Amino acid sequence: MCNLSVKLYFIDFCSTMTYEHIKAIHIIFVVSWFAGLFYLPRLFVYHTEANSKPEPEKKVIQEQFQKMEKILFNAIMVPAMWLTLISGSTLVYLTWWDSFAQHSWLHLKLSFVVCLVIYHFFCRKLIAELREDKFRFSGFQLRLFNEVATILLFAIVFLVVLKNTLDWIWGVAGLLAFAIIIMTAVKVVKSFREKK
Template sequence: MDYNHIKAIHIIFVVSWFAGLFYLPRLFVYHTEANTKPELERDIIQEQFKKMEKVLFNAIMVPAMWLTLISGATLVYWSWWDSFAQHGWLHLKLSFVVGLLIYHFLCRKIIFELREGKFRFTSFQLRLYNEVATIFLFAIVFLVILKNTIDWIWGVVGLLVFAVLIMTAVKIAKSLREKRK
């Protein structure tokens, strides 16, 4: 295997990991919203979400995370190790990866809380939480492509503005739906 093979493997597992990071918080939203259902329906739905969350996390996200980290470390070792100190963008990218790991394990914590019937967050808060992985993705991709520690800021700022607009639109649509009822 050469550098390009490892790079391809790294990209594949980054995509797999992010797929889980995007979908799991959405399951949290639905799991939380099931509380508004009648008891029998709620219990059945929440049991299904518990199972889906566990399988997604353990069977997809954890292996994808480890394979992402291992292949990424291999890429750093093979290509940039000698000049690692000269790549400020890479240091910043690795900082975002640490943030992504924290986000990953916070998701795990939420899984355990939901299993125990603890609903700390509203569905709206979980919808906002769901956007955190997107912000990490934007920041990391801009850093990797532009290899610049400044330009990623504009990508993230644009994403934050877009997220605020989307969330505002969601709130307006929700209030209009509620008024019609």
């Protein structure tokens, strides 16, 4: 009897969920996913730069970063990614499915989401490599890598808000300018740190 009432409550809850509820859930998990995508590469930077520390300190620091990277990825990023993709797919189905072919902005946005998923799993690959003490990127390269998620976020948000691929020509130019500014800022900060 209890199981039946729980099932009926769940069915009733699902039937009363509106587009706005699903959209709110989607935004919450997008924010959670991006929080991980911004923070994990920063951990990679510190993990890599710990190589310059003397031996007992280096081992302790790198073990701590391995633990932090694993927890962040498995406990936050993976669930947030899946819930983002599920809620986003639900929104596409509810709102644009009948006219999906007409929304070229949505196709482009979904292409960027695919790039984001690839970035996510490449981060997973880097976690595995760092765990095996394979440091293929320098701290500076990882700082630049850290900006990929920012650039993808920029592209996705502008597409969702503007819903226009014709403006995308200007958007691409702005995106490239934004990327150049970010990379220049990273270089300036690096040179400033080296002077200290």
